[in-house]
Amino acid sequence: MHISSDDFNDLTGFIYKKSGIKFESKKMYFINKRVSKRLDEIGIDSVRDYLRFLKFKDDGTEFQELMNLMTVNETYFFREFHTLESFAEHCLQEIAENKIGNDEKTIRIWSAGCSTGEEPYTLAIIIREMLDNIKNWKIEIIATDIDEIVLEKGRKAIYDDRSIKDVPDEYYNKYFDTVSGGHMPKQMIRDIVTFEHLNLMDRMSMRKKRYFDFVFCRNVLIYFDEISRKQVVDHFYISLNKGGYIFLGHSESVGRITTAFQMKRFGSNVVYFKG
Amino acid sequence: MDKNELLNSLKNPDEAERIYAVEDVIALKAEELYPSLISHLYNEESRLVRELIVEGLKVLEIYDHFGKIAKYFESTDAYIRNCAIEIFGSKGEEAVAFLTSIMDHENKEVRKLILDSLVATSSKYSIPALRAALKDKAPNVMLTAVEYLGKIYDEESLQDVMDIFEKTNEPMVRSACLETLCIMGDVASVDRILAILGMGNMDSFYKPSVIRLVGEKGGARHLEFLLSFLNNKNTMYFREISNGLLKIVSREKISQLDEVHTKFMLNNLKNLNGYAEERLTFLYIISKLDISSKDSLYEELASDENEDIALTALEHLAENNRDRAIKLIEKKIKMADDDHQANLTALLDSLKG
Numbered sequence: 001m002h003i004s005s006d007d008f009n010d011l012t013g014f015i016y017k018k019s020g021i022k023f024e025s026k027k028m029y030f031i032n033k034r035v036s037k038r039l040d041e042i043g044i045d046s047v048r049d050y051l052r053f054l055k056f057k058d059d060g061t062e063f064q065e066l067m068n069l070m071t072v073n074e075t076y077f078f079r080e081f082h083t084l085e086s087f088a089e090h091c092l093q094e095i096a097e098n099k100i101g102n103d104e105k106t107i108r109i110w111s112a113g114c115s116t117g118e119e120p121y122t123l124a125i126i127i128r129e130m131l132d133n134i135k136n137w138k139i140e141i142i143a144t145d146i147d148e149i150v151l152e153k154g155r156k157a158i159y160d161d162r163s164i165k166d167v168p169d170e171y172y173n174k175y176f177d178t179v180s181g182g183h184m185p186k187q188m189i190r191d192i193v194t195f196e197h198l199n200l201m202d203r204m205s206m207r208k209k210r211y212f213d214f215v216f217c218r219n220v221l222i223y224f225d226e227i228s229r230k231q232v233v234d235h236f237y238i239s240l241n242k243g244g245y246i247f248l249g250h251s252e253s254v255g256r257i258t259t260a261f262q263m264k265r266f267g268s269n270v271v272y273f274k275g
Numbered sequence: 276m277d278k279n280e281l282l283n284s285l286k287n288p289d290e291a292e293r294i295y296a297v298e299d300v301i302a303l304k305a306e307e308l309y310p311s312l313i314s315h316l317y318n319e320e321s322r323l324v325r326e327l328i329v330e331g332l333k334v335l336e337i338y339d340h341f342g343k344i345a346k347y348f349e350s351t352d353a354y355i356r357n358c359a360i361e362i363f364g365s366k367g368e369e370a371v372a373f374l375t376s377i378m379d380h381e382n383k384e385v386r387k388l389i390l391d392s393l394v395a396t397s398s399k400y401s402i403p404a405l406r407a408a409l410k411d412k413a414p415n416v417m418l419t420a421v422e423y424l425g426k427i428y429d430e431e432s433l434q435d436v437m438d439i440f441e442k443t444n445e446p447m448v449r450s451a452c453l454e455t456l457c458i459m460g461d462v463a464s465v466d467r468i469l470a471i472l473g474m475g476n477m478d479s480f481y482k483p484s485v486i487r488l489v490g491e492k493g494g495a496r497h498l499e500f501l502l503s504f505l506n507n508k509n510t511m512y513f514r515e516i517s518n519g520l521l522k523i524v525s526r527e528k529i530s531q532l533d534e535v536h537t538k539f540m541l542n543n544l545k546n547l548n549g550y551a552e553e554r555l556t557f558l559y560i561i562s563k564l565d566i567s568s569k570d571s572l573y574e575e576l577a578s579d580e581n582e583d584i585a586l587t588a589l590e591h592l593a594e595n596n597r598d599r600a601i602k603l604i605e606k607k608i609k610m611a612d613d614d615h616q617a618n619l620t621a622l623l624d625s626l627k628g
Contacts, residue, residue, distance in 0.1 A: 011561035203302065207295060218366075234298075234327060
């Protein structure tokens with residue numbers, strides 16, 4: 001089925017309004033394939049009818065299905081290592097020391113746009129490796145995504161060889177089991193991570209996310225336009241405790257989205273925090 | 276959502292609540308709260324809340340509240356004044372009529388900011404307002420208008436800018452006029468400026484700008500003026516003078532200059548202690564003149580310590596005597612260090628085609 005440019009504009013406009021995610025005209029082929037597939041599955045003949053259904057009859061379920069099809073979920077363990085290095089060797093230590101000084105024992109991390117879970121599990125591994133006296137700490141990693149299918153994969157936590165290609169051997173031996181179907185992080189890692197459904201553009205849901213020490217939102221905001229991106233990052237600011245850190249993808253810059261965060265340098269890496 | 280609730284949230288000591296309140300006003304397009312939002316910017320301490328308010332005002336339909344935004348111009352806080360420029364700028368043409376209507380504000384600083392806002396709209400309908408500001412009594416407003424009209428190359432204002440230069444004594448206004456004339460002046464403008472300032476006893480405050488103007492827009496008849504500065508008393512302006520000379524010589528296809536000044540340039544060109552940039556410019560000028568034994572000059576300069584001068588000399592030598600240049604380059608390649616060798620090789624390749 002061919003999507004006309006009018007249909008493309010109407011459909012992507014609807015998606016943008018509901019999710020903040022912007023699809024440009026160069027994505028038309030990609031969208032054409034995915035939407036056509038969905039229309040076949042549910043027996044709708046035209047994009048116009050589908051849009052009408054989404055707007056007036058859908059209770060959110062079909063929109064969720066559409067989002068599951070449209071969002072790309074490329075990720076693997078220990079992706080963008082230099083960012084994780086700053087987190088592990090500097091930021092985490094700093095936050096932990098401050099908490100000890102204030103007699104606090106909880107560290108909360110939000111992995112926003114977690115996809116199939118490689119990032120939150122990676123963070124869990126790093127924390128277990130880097131924090132002394134881990135038993136004295138309560139670590140919470142909240143992993144959210146708009147796509148229910150990937151969240152389910154995250155909960156199941158079975159990964160193929162491609163996902164673990166960058167896991168150092170000693171970490172694999174310590175934190176993974178080889179299971180039927182692939183590789184699974186051990187229980188002590190899985191227990192730290194909770195998966196939740198969340199639309200980053202849902203203001204009310206975003207407002208419930210508070211008191212985090214770290215927010216990771218890497219390579220997600222590239223799908224958003226300027227206004228939506230700012231709205232999301234503003235919410236991340238609110239969600240962080242004072243002194244908390246935000247990490248975006250290597251091609252994204254916090255400073256270009258908002259001036260609210262302050263900057264710190266660790267070697268050649270720049271990190272942003274809530275001052 | 277209740278209007279009073281939102282108003283109270285705007286004053287909440289918790290920054291997060293204030294952010295939510297601003298967000299909700301924007302998302303709900305709660306027009307009755309726009310005045311409160313606009314006023315709130317004055318007292319808000321949080322950078323993020325301020326940012327959010329400004330970004331919101333840029334996307335909301337606030338035409339009926341332009342008057343309140345214009346009050347930002349009177350703030351002692353530079354950030355707020357700049358917010359007004361940003362907000363009006365984002366409105367484009369929609370803001371021009373309003374801004375034009377308040378151009379007679381009693382405060383000259385505000386009048387200047389109005390011009391900044393008009394330009395920020397990027398609307399061609401701002402141009403008449405900018406032209407009108409050329410007649411403002413306040414020098415800071417007048418020179419702002421002169422600068423902006425120059426930047427947008429408004430040739431229709433050229434005569435007005437010339438008139439301003441003639442009538443005013445304000446040095447900063449005159450400087451702005453000169454800079455604008457460098458962009459959109461012509462040979463007649465240069466004549467008039469030199470007549471007003473006098474060629475002989477020109478105030479040294481204006482010298483660099485006038486020299487630049489003559490270089491950019493002058494004709495062959497203005498060479499004498501530039502050459503009159505080419506001596507050891509004006510070495511501070513050598514860069515402007517040499518660049519100006521080069522531009523006129525190139526533009527007017529001049530092939531001869533008087534002996535005294537030609538000799539002066541040759542001496543400075545050969546002076547190894549001189550600034551490389553000036554020496555290079557003199558080299559370019561000399562290359563355009565009919566001078567005997569230029570080839571031997573180029574050969575001499577091909578061994579200059581400064582690589583740019585050496586390579587440029589070889590290029591010019593090649594224009595007159597390609598074979599000689601190639602032989603010389605090949606010889607130098609054998610003795611050169613790595614960096615210089617690479618550049619010489621590239622030149623050789625380009626000459627051999």
